[in-house]
Amino acid sequence: MLLLNRHVEHMADLPLNVQEEVFGDCARAANAIRAVFGPVRINYECLGNQVAHVHWHLIPRHADDPEPRQPVWGWGPERLRGHASEARRDEIVRLIRAALDKAC
Template identity: 35%
Template sequence: MNPVGATPCELCAGDGGALVWRNAELRVIQAAEPEFPAFYRVVWNAHVAEMSDLDPGQQARLMAAVLAVEQVLREALAPTKINLASLGNMVPHLHWHVIARDRADSRWPAPVWASAERPVEPALAAVWAVRQPELARRIRERLDP
């Protein structure tokens, strides 16, 4: 949990998105990003800010979950690229962004946080959005074999 007197942490207060999978150490959520329906986060449950706050075994388990989400997105969607990021500038609670990208998305080739280069391609977002239940199932299967 956050230190006493600190600004409340949104990732301590709630899941941070649509919960896909959770264990005692971490969780996978689908972010509420309508333009990017294949935008996931792997969140460490305890309030720590950096990867080096974890011991080597915890680091390995966290990265295994990040890679599992990446593999599911690659296999299911065949995106142009997967973006991985662990920033924590806005929310200093350890989490990794795993984002399937396509050349047709509104911000390609810039990061998803950049200004849009063109209008959203509704067909791409719709096709990926309709696959969310399947993606969630495949992520759970990958993390709980």
């Protein structure tokens, strides 16, 4: 997830140069996720329906996804890959940060 570091409810309320920076950040994060996990696709979601703050979900999609053409939001817990332990989440963060650092 990418969070804007100031409160804005709508992407369109941002100055154009900041919108471009946000999209650039999304692309860099997606490239890092691709380098670490090797997904076949990245889904980008910026909805704002539940949390009225500009933020992006970057969702890696894999060849073995149960419904590869559907959004993940409707998947029940039985279809999700499960929750990662805190240690695994820390490792994922480390790997993505390393991929981001390598790209810069």
